[in-house]
Amino acid sequence: MSAETRKKLVQILLVEDNPGDVRLTREALRDDHTNHLTWTSDGVEALACLHREGKYADAPRPDLILLDLSLPRKDGREVLAEIKQDPELRRIPVVVITSSEAEKDIDKIYNLQANCFITKPLDLDRFVLVVKTAVGFWSGIVKLPLQ
């Protein structure tokens, strides 16, 4: 992929520890050729990627972050808090997508300035629809500040 085509693509960072969900997310977006998905499987990796540390030196700055909550090493709540406290990163929309439905999680996540909270639908078709809709909304409908 050349630098130019990559630039036009919507860069998505998916932070998810379950490979099954990663593949499902890829499947949901597979007919949509306007985006590029980078995957990290825990919170420490996700922040390294966002700060372009180590092997992530060339990582693209994401246009959208899809963030799971239960992650090894550093969980999604901590990752979210760090992103929203970082002046460089805090304008990137963060979509929390998790299996939790707990009200205390929902409260906490919005207090931490997440852009939205989604409970992973149990049904495949619904899951595909939700991922497509969320990505479509944040990458195609809303006006975001220039980076």
Next chain:
Amino acid sequence: MSASEGASRTPARRTVERALEEKVAREEHQRVEASRKLLASIVESSEDAIVSRATEGHILSWNRGAEKMFGYSAEEAIGQPISMLVPPECASELGQIQERVAQGESVGRYETVRLAKDGRRIDVSLVVSPIFDAAGRITGASSIHRDITERKRAEEALARRAEELERSNTELEQFAFVASHDLQEPLRMVASYTQLLAQRYQGKLDADADEFIAFAVEGAQRMQKLIQDLLTYSRLGSRREEFKPTECGQALGRALQNLAASIEESGASITHGPLPTVVADGSQLTQLFQNLVSNAIKFGDQQPPRVHVSAERNGAEWTFAVQDDGIGIDPQYADRIFVIFQRLHPRNEYPGTGIGLAISKKIVERHGGRIWVESKAGEGSTFKFTIPTERSNHLA
């Protein structure tokens, strides 16, 4: 003459009068003595420790009950300060009791701890009353100690047992919740990927593969439904809304709104009589009406189903009835239908996991009521449940 006659009669009369007086006094004394002995023997024979003391605090009398309870003999105890029975941690209460007694008040059924000779602490229920002399002055106090150690022990054992039960019940609910929540994740993978297989490879493998995949998809989806129901059921205990006065008419109205689609589809007519206001968890009450009305529609026999909801007051509780003209229930199954995941009909005839009535039962029981069904096969069913008119505190 008459004077000497009179004088000669007088001493004799005096003697008789004195004798009579003495007899009366002796009899009076005997009566008093008998009554005193009777009272003393009642006091003596009492199981309760009955102790009297002077205003200054030293012990004046000590019955056998006191000897038995505290381990001091009457000789040892009489003359000693009453404070020797009071353990250090209760020292302050003695002054308070004395103050009230000094004002002529009695202190009744006061539960406290007293100290025996060997240092044992005894749980007692105490009644302390002032003692008055003939002139109405307070000269001391009597105290009756009842040993309530056994009762206390039984109460504590009961409280511990209740606490254990409550804890194990909470743990069980938590377990059901955590287990079903955690099972849901891997199951979502199975369900999603079998569905994905079905979508991508339907008709591309062979007929057997299509059939196998279809069974896998259906099994996984059914299990998802069961687990979701189990979650709903276990949440009834953990997600508690506050109990407050709730208009049953409104709760029923919300339930019917939620059921609008199936009411319209079945053409059901749902009527209700006057409904009271009860102290309840509003969303659970809505859920309860919703489950019962939706069952009535689902198991309707004639088209369109007719359902009537009513309530009547019976003493300290309201009895609600949800009556339908559906297929009815054989009375031998009247209890089984309230057990979680119990079904009476094949899934293809009447879909569902068998959770609705289990949830209804749990809701009713959380509100301190009972639920049952009155029915005969083929003659419709009436589901009845009760809700107390006053909310009792132990359920809060």
